[in-house]
Amino acid sequence: MTSKHHDPARRRLLQALGAAGLLTGTQGLWPAYARSERGAAGLNEAATRIAGGPPRDQSLDIHVRREWIDIAGGRAAAITLNHSTPGPLIELWEGHDARLRVHNHLDEPTSLHWHGLLLPFQMDGVPGVAFPGIAPGQSFEARFPVRQAGTYWYHSHSGLQEQIGQTGPIVIHPAEPEGISAEREYVLMLNDWTFEDPYRLLETLKQQSDYYNFSQRTLGDLADDIADSGLSATLRDRLDWGRMRMSPRDIADVTGHTYHYLVNGMHPAANWTGLFEPGQRIRLRVINASAMTYFNVRIPGLAMTVVAADGKRVEAVETDEFQIAVSETYDVIVEPQAERAYTVMAEAMDRSGYARGTLAPRPGMSAEVPPLRAQPQRTMVDMGMAMSGMAGNGDHAMDSDVMPSMASHESGHTAMTQKPHSMSGMTSSTGTGAVMEQAGPVIARHGPDHHGIGNLTVAEVERDRLGERGTGLEGADHRVLTYSQLRNVLPMQDRRAPAKTIEIHLTGNMERYMWSFDGVSYSDSTPIEFPYGERIRLILVNDTMMEHPIHLHGMFMELENGHNDRLPFKHTLSVLPASRVSLLITADEPGRWAFHCHLLYHMEMGMFRVVRVSDRTEADNA
Numbered sequence: 308m309t310s311k312h313h314d315p316a317r318r319r320l321l322q323a324l325g326a327a328g329l330l331t332g333t334q335g336l337w338p339a340y341a342r343s344e345r346g347a348a349g350l351n352e353a354a355t356r357i358a359g360g361p362p363r364d365q366s367l368d369i370h371v372r373r374e375w376i377d378i379a380g381g382r383a384a385a386i387t388l389n390h391s392t393p394g395p396l397i398e399l400w401e402g403h404d405a406r407l408r409v410h411n412h413l414d415e416p417t418s419l420h421w422h423g424l425l426l427p428f429q430m431d432g433v434p435g436v437a438f439p440g441i442a443p444g445q446s447f448e449a450r451f452p453v454r455q456a457g458t459y460w461y462h463s464h465s466g467l468q469e470q471i472g473q474t475g476p477i478v479i480h481p482a483e484p485e486g487i488s489a490e491r492e493y494v495l496m497l498n499d500w501t502f503e504d505p506y507r508l509l510e511t512l513k514q515q516s517d518y519y520n521f522s523q524r525t526l527g528d529l530a531d532d533i534a535d536s537g538l539s540a541t542l543r544d545r546l547d548w549g550r551m552r553m554s555p556r557d558i559a560d561v562t563g564h565t566y567h568y569l570v571n572g573m574h575p576a577a578n579w580t581g582l583f584e585p586g587q588r589i590r591l592r593v594i595n596a597s598a599m600t601y602f603n604v605r606i607p608g609l610a611m612t613v614v615a616a617d618g619k620r621v622e623a624v625e626t627d628e629f630q631i632a633v634s635e636t637y638d639v640i641v642e643p644q645a646e647r648a649y650t651v652m653a654e655a656m657d658r659s660g661y662a663r664g665t666l667a668p669r670p671g672m673s674a675e676v677p678p679l680r681a682q683p684q685r686t687m688v689d690m691g692m693a694m695s696g697m698a699g700n701g702d703h704a705m706d707s708d709v710m711p712s713m714a715s716h717e718s719g720h721t722a723m724t725q726k727p728h729s730m731s732g733m734t735s736s737t738g739t740g741a742v743m744e745q746a747g748p749v750i751a752r753h754g755p756d757h758h759g760i761g762n763l764t765v766a767e768v769e770r771d772r773l774g775e776r777g778t779g780l781e782g783a784d785h786r787v788l789t790y791s792q793l794r795n796v797l798p799m800q801d802r803r804a805p806a807k808t809i810e811i812h813l814t815g816n817m818e819r820y821m822w823s824f825d826g827v828s829y830s831d832s833t834p835i836e837f838p839y840g841e842r843i844r845l846i847l848v849n850d851t852m853m854e855h856p857i858h859l860h861g862m863f864m865e866l867e868n869g870h871n872d873r874l875p876f877k878h879t880l881s882v883l884p885a886s887r888v889s890l891l892i893t894a895d896e897p898g899r900w901a902f903h904c905h906l907l908y909h910m911e912m913g914m915f916r917v918v919r920v921s922d923r924t925e926a927d928n929a
Contacts, residue, residue: 357478357492357592362400365407369394369419371441371473372412379500379567379574385472386413386463393496393572393596394461394475401456401482407449409441416440416465419449420860420901421477422634423459423618423878426451428898431860433464436899436917440465456481457618458592458636460496467505467598469907474498474596479618486796487614489590489640493581497631497653497662499566499597500574509908512560513820519562520554555685557817557853558778560908561599563660568600570653570664578673579664585646589666590614591639595631598907601656601854601881603630603780604637606649606666607677611639613788619863619876622794629788630656630777632856632881634905641666648672656779658682683779689852691766691885693749747772747886765850766885773868773888777881778854791868793875799865801893802872805844809835813849813857813882813904813914820912822904828913835902837894837920845890849882855909856881859918861900864890879905894920 374387388394399405411417418440420432430449434440441447456479463473476494501508511518573579583589591611595602605611605628613624615638623640631637643649648667655661658679665673749768774791776783815822824832837843845864847857858879865874867889874891882888897920904914 357396357494358398359480360398362403362480362482364404365397365399367395367397367406368408368410370410370412371417371419373414376472378572379502379569380576381502383471383502386417386468387472388475391572392472392474393498394473396494397461397475397477399453399477399479401453401479403453405449405451405453408446409449410446411441411443414443416442417468417473418447418463418465419461419473420464421449421459421461422858423457423636424451424477425454425861425896428861428896428900431898431900432461433860433901436901453479455479455618456485457615457620458494458594458638459618460594460596460634460636462596464901467509467907467911470501470505470508470598476592476594476596478592485620487590487620487638487640488588490587491581491583492590492592494571494592494594495579495651495653495664496571496594496596497600497602498569498572499561499600499655500569501561501565501567503565505598505907508561508565509911512908513912516560516817516820517554517557519560519564520557556682557685558657558683559600559655559659560853560906562657563655566600566655566660568597568602568653568655568660568662570651570662573664575661575663575676580670580672581664581666582670583643583666583668585644585668586642589641589643591641591651592636593631593639594636595633597633599633601630601632601777601856602653602662603628603656603777604651604653605629605785606641606651607674609641609643609649609666611641613793614638614640616793616875617863617878620796621875622796622873624788624792624794625786626788626792627785628780628783630780630881632854632879632905633907634856634858634879635881643668648674650674650676652677654679656683656777658779680779683781685778685852685884688770689884691768691850691852693768747775766848768885769848769887770885771888772883772886773866775883778883790866790875790880793866793868794870795865795873795875797873799872799874801842801891803842805891806841807838808844808846810846810848811835811916813847813851813855815851815909815914817851817853820908822909822912822914824914824916829915830913832916834899834917834919837892837918839894839897839920839922841894843892843894845892846887847880847882847890848887849884852884854881854883855914856905857903858905859892859900859902861896861898861918861920862892862894864892866890896920 369388372387373384375382376385376392378385385392409419418432418434428437430451431437459477461475461477462469476496567574570579593604610625610627613626615621617636629637643666646668648665651664651666653662661679663676747770749770774789776787776789780787812825814826849855856879863876863878866877866880867874880888900918902916902918903910
């Protein structure tokens with residue numbers, strides 16, 4: 308590409324200008340909660356603090372427009388919400404009513420989905436599923452009682468509008484004290500921004516799925532691998548990856564080659580800043596509102612205590628870093644004691660760029676930005692290979708560590724049996740440069756069903772990977788959050804045994820850029836039936852070699868991660884490659900609900916289904 312927006316030298320110049328305070332004109336349409344304020348002391352605190360106030364009903368008008376804005380060091384036509392991107396912070400109060408009126412000033416249909424909120428399905432904001440959409444010049448009112456608290460967000464569910472600015476945060480204050488004390492609160496909304504037309508970007512992926520990946524293996528890597536692992540093991544490794552039509556460096560479909568990574572709409576040189584007084588407890592509400600980017604979040608020099616996931620309280624877990632999938636949210640508490648600045652580092656999982664902000668006791672301060680770490684690589688575990696088949700491993704124990712089935716889906720797939728989630732302690736080599744990884748236990752072998760033309764490959768084995776760190780964090784020398792550490796603060800309310808087990812495979816063909824569930828694209832699918840009032844076990848099996856953040860609208864899922872009656876709630880779950888996870892759902896929200904991968908271009912290319920919660924009579928007559 309020859310666009311100036313992809314010029315590394317230009318990026319370095321922008322960063323230098325930003326550091327020198329010479330970058331101007333880039334804040335015109337940032338939202339109030341992100342925009343820096345100038346006062347007597349110079350650059351004042353970025354007003355991201357939660358306003359709060361007395362509990363009340365909330366009424367808000369949101370105007371959707373296409374406007375030229377200054378963003379990421381350039382100028383672009385974005386979709387704005389009340390003249391800003393991201394859109395305004397929506398504050399709601401549990402136990403009160405919300406009236407959110409969306410006015411469409413675009414020349415195309417639009418929508419807003421209230422991500423993670425419990426509400427009547429007609430208010431959910433998904434065109435073709437919950438309502439027809441909002442035509443140009445028309446308005447829609449979402450009116451509903453607020454039945455929860457926590458950190459959530461909103462975004463368009465129409466085409467690819469989300470990619471060009473149509474996102475915003477939601478904070479819901481609890482009706483009763485929730486036991487999380489903090490003197491200050493900030494929203495940290497992460498986005499990936501591209502100056503490319505998103506439809507052209509998608510066409511590029513369809514024509515060449517690795518177009519944006521500039522870190523493919525080279526002849527030099529081949530020579531190094533032969534020296535480290537030998538000719539036979541290296542050639543076998545290359546043949547394995549070639550058969551899968553993937554490279555071990557295929558970490559992200561879209562990278563920093565076209566993406567600019569933002570915190571509250573601000574790129575790294577602009578340096579979003581939140582103020583604190585030493586000794587204060589600060590609550591950071593981190594929202595990954597990006598279209599395609601997983602982030603690894605850390606604050607060098609500060610421990611973080613995770614207190615909520617996807618808006619729901621969890622028992623406090625102290626950690627130094629966490630990986631946040633697209634559309635997840637985490638609330639963390641930090642307690643800076645020193646009168647110094649701290650960098651909030653959100654590194655793209657593929658290491659192709661980063662977003663960053665600053666916590667500081669005074670305006671204008673900044674801290675060192677850590678360098679990008681080495682790009683991670685996929686492993687044979689991601690490929691779904693049995694450990695005995697991995698070059699250089701020689702340990703066959705994993706072959707016998709396959710759990711027998713306890714339940715089966717109506718289609719005949721094997722279903723998961725609960726098992727304690729702990730690291731196996733095994734260390735294995737990929738056969739390429741001695742890349743090492745601990746692999747979770749095998750819990751099933753895949754059957755003969757390859758799920759049609761929509762799926763290129765099927766994992767040989769499926770592993771429990773809830774105790775594993777996210778991609779690229781396996782070797783970090785500090786604490787890293789895992790799903791196995793999340794534990795609900797409240798005991799399970801619905802203790803019934805599941806009346807129905809449904810198994811769904813996450814499928815794809817990276818070479819043709821096709822994505823689906825069970826090898827069937829959305830256009831050819833039928834609804835997934837959840838009988839109203841029943842307890843459902845949903846099993847997700849990832850047959851692909853990349854992570855998928857799977858989101859269910861309208862209901863929370865309880866992740867079976869070994870914590871008995873304290874299973875954590877999730878509205879989005881990142882399913883690791885070649886893994887198998889089990890979730891419990893109480894189907895108590897009638898209606899039609901979207902169920903999809905939250906990687907925007909995967910959803911657009913077919914990884915989307917409808918879940919229908921209805922009584923048996925309605926299902927039979929549909």
